[in-house]
Amino acid sequence: MLFLIELWESVRSFIATGGNVLYVVAFALLLMWIMMIERYWFLSKVYPKMKNDIVGRWDAREDTTSWYAHRIRDTWISEATELLEQRMLTIRTLVAMCPLIGLLGTVTGMIGVFEVMAQQGTGNPRLMASGISMATIPTMAGMVAALSGVFFSSRLDAKVKLAKAKLIDSLPHH
Template sequence: MLFLIELWESVRGFIATGGNVLYVVAFALLLMWILMIERYWFLASVYPTMRDDIIARWDARRDTTSWYAHRIRETWISEADELLEQRMITIRTLVAMCPLIGLLGTVTGMIGVFEVMAEQGTGNPRLMAAGISQATIPTMAGMVAALSGVFFSSRLDAKVKLAKAKLVDSLPHH
């Protein structure tokens, strides 16, 4: 329990150093990871059953060569693709937004530095250093959040494309 309290205090200290924009970065990161975990769960547990059902329905058809059969096949593939691609654009958007949110923190931090310089002058480097630190931490946090999302979302994207390709290959058309 003491470890969790110390961890929470260090996170609060980090956010106090970087400013309130870090809450927005944290929210975007949390939402991105919730969506990615949901997509991994979908690919691992829900999609295989759905895929097997589509394949079984296709194999049970007598007619797999007519124009109508091919339209039915395309419809099933399209429905599966839509479910596979669900939330992927949101994940990609959140990955792209994290550095921009960090940049917003940099701009607000630099505005704070300029306010200190306007009020106190340039004679107090300690106050300026605190503002510059507050300006750079959100950028770093946004970049780290984006990097964690880039790797896993690209892996997830590859898994989605592979799942669709395997489904297409599993429904032979003659």
């Protein structure tokens, strides 16, 4: 329990040093990871059953060569693709937004530095340093959040493309 309290205090100290923009970075990061975990769960648990159902329905059809049968096949592939690619655009958008949110923190931190300089002059480097720290920490946090998402979202994209290709290969058209 003491470990959790110390962890929470270090997080609060980090946010106090970096400013309130870090809450937005944390929210974007949390949302991004929830969506990525859901997609991994979908690909590993839900989609295989759905794929087996589609392949079973295709194999059970007597007519797999007519124009009508090919339209049914295309429809099933399209429906599965839509479910596979669900939330992927949102994940990629959140990955791209994290550095921009960090940049917003940089801008607000630099505004704070300029306000201190306007009020106190340039004679107090300690006050200026806290503003510069508030300007750089959100940028770093946004970059780290984006980097954590880039790798896993690209792996997720590859898994989605592979799953779609395997589904198409599992539904032969004669």
